[in-house]
Every structure is written in C-alpha cells, then in structure tokens.
Amino acid sequence: AQSVTQLGSHVSVSEGALVLLRCNYSSSVPPYLFWYVQYPNQGLQLLLKYTTGATLVKGINGFEAEFKKSETSFHLTKPSAHMSDAAEYFCAVSRYNQAGTALIFGKGTTLSVSS
Amino acid sequence: ETGVTQTPRHLVMGMTNKKSLKCEQHLGHNAMYWYKQSAKKPLELMFVYSLEERVENNSVPSRFSPECPNSSHLFLHLHTLQPEDSALYLCASSQSGRMNTEAFFGQGTRLTVV
Numbered sequence: 001a002q003s004v005t006q007l008g009s010h011v012s013v014s015e016g017a018l019v020l021l022r023c024n025y026s027s028s029v030p031p032y033l034f035w036y037v038q039y040p041n042q043g044l045q046l047l048l049k050y051t052t053g054a055t056l057v058k059g060i061n062g063f064e065a066e067f068k069k070s071e072t073s074f075h076l077t078k079p080s081a082h083m084s085d086a087a088e089y090f091c092a093v094s095r096y097n098q099a100g101t102a103l104i105f106g107k108g109t110t111l112s113v114s115s
Numbered sequence: 116e117t118g119v120t121q122t123p124r125h126l127v128m129g130m131t132n133k134k135s136l137k138c139e140q141h142l143g144h145n146a147m148y149w150y151k152q153s154a155k156k157p158l159e160l161m162f163v164y165s166l167e168e169r170v171e172n173n174s175v176p177s178r179f180s181p182e183c184p185n186s187s188h189l190f191l192h193l194h195t196l197q198p199e200d201s202a203l204y205l206c207a208s209s210q211s212g213r214m215n216t217e218a219f220f221g222q223g224t225r226l227t228v229v
Contacts, residue, residue: 043220
C-alpha cells in the first residue's frame with residue numbers, strides 16, 4: 001500500500017528565507033507524487049507533481065521538489081518565502097488498486113511566513 | 116463554468132435534518148471522489164466513483180449516502196448526522212485508471228452539525 005508522511009505539522013519562516021517542507025513516501029511500486037496547497041476555506045490546488053523522468057520538478061509560485069528514491073523523499077522547497085505563501089501544504093501519492101486510482105494524502109504542514 | 120464546483124459552500128444542519136451536497140465537474144473526467152477534512156486529521160478518502168459506479172467506500176457510516184447520476188455530477192446525501200461529522204467536505208475529479216494524473220478539487224462545503 002502507498003502512503004506519505006509529512007514531517008512537521010507546522011513550519012515558520014521569515015519572508016525571504018528558504019522554505020523546506022518534508023515528505024517521505026512508502027510505496028511497493030514506482031510512486032507518483034504530488035504537492036498541493038490549500039488556502040483558508042478553499043479547496044486544494046496542485047503545486048507540482050512527479051511522474052517519471054526528471055527528478056527535480058518545478059511547479060507554480062516558484063516551488064520545486066526533488067524525488068529521491070534512495071531516501072524515499074519528495075521534499076518541497078522555495079528559495080525565498082513570500083507572505084502569500086502562508087497556507088497548508090499537502091503531499092500525496094497516487095494509489096491504484098482494483099477500485100481504481102485515488103490520491104492518498106499526508107497530514108499536512110502549515111507554513112507561516114513572518115515579515 | 117470550469118473546474119469543479121461545490122454547492123453550498125457553507126451548511127449548518129441539525130442532527131435530525133436531511134440535506135445534500137452537490138458537486139459538478141466540467142473537466143470531462145470519469146472519476147469523482149468525496150474527501151472529508153477535519154481539524155487536526157488528514158484528508159480522509161470517503162468514496163470513489165469510476166465511470167459512475169461506486170468502486171470504493173472506506174467504512175463510511177450509512178448516514179452518508181453518495182450518488183453519482185452521471186460522470187459530471189456527484190452528490191452526498193446526509194441524514195441524522197452527529198456533531199463529529201462537522202468538517203470540510205471536498206469533492207474531486209480525475210481520469211480513472213491513470214496514476215500519473217492529478218485530482219482537481221472543488222472549494223469544499225463547510226458543514227456544521229448542531
């Protein structure tokens with residue numbers, strides 16, 4: 001079965017600082033991994049995804065993530081945080097079984113950005 | 116309209132009421148999902164519909180009853196709910212059978228059971 005674990009339920013950074021949100025996965029098959037962002041009282045918006053090919057994936061709003069098979073990780077980074085990045089971030093893995101496909105999410109990490 | 120639309124955005128209901136949540140997608144997808152998002156808990160996958168057929172029910176209580184009349188519409192019928200059912204209910208859609216495809220989410224319905 002596929003699953004993801006997000007390390008750290010809350011991360012605080014200063015504006016302009018590096019953002020690093022951690023995600024580790026568990027999968028018996030090559031994983032397909034996703035990062036989503038959720039603003040208050042909104043749905044989830046896709047930031048980026050890893051399927052196959054290049055292990056460094058670039059997404060929207062200056063975010064990127066690197067797939068590291070040896071570390072079973074897919075951490076999300078942004079070189080310089082902006083106040084508008086404050087939100088909740090979810091890592092997810094695509095699961096496939098006889099019922100079809102679905103995304104399985106981690107518990108989420110709340111990012112706070114201070115001026 | 117484009118994307119995934121959920122109505123209503125907010126709903127307050129008593130424990131004896133019956134209400135329905137509606138989801139509509141305009142993306143041509145053939146799979147739809149209901150997720151429950153409670154405070155301090157991970158997103159819980161409740162139901163999966165593929166090609167209008169319910170293919171997954173993750174031990175959801177019978178007071179939640181989904182309906183998928185066609186590939187564009189998904190409903191969640193609610194009756195005799197409990198206060199612990201208060202949560203944000205998210206609908207999503209995707210292309211079934213493709214693991215490399217993302218799910219698109221609606222903005223959710225904030226449900227409060229009083």
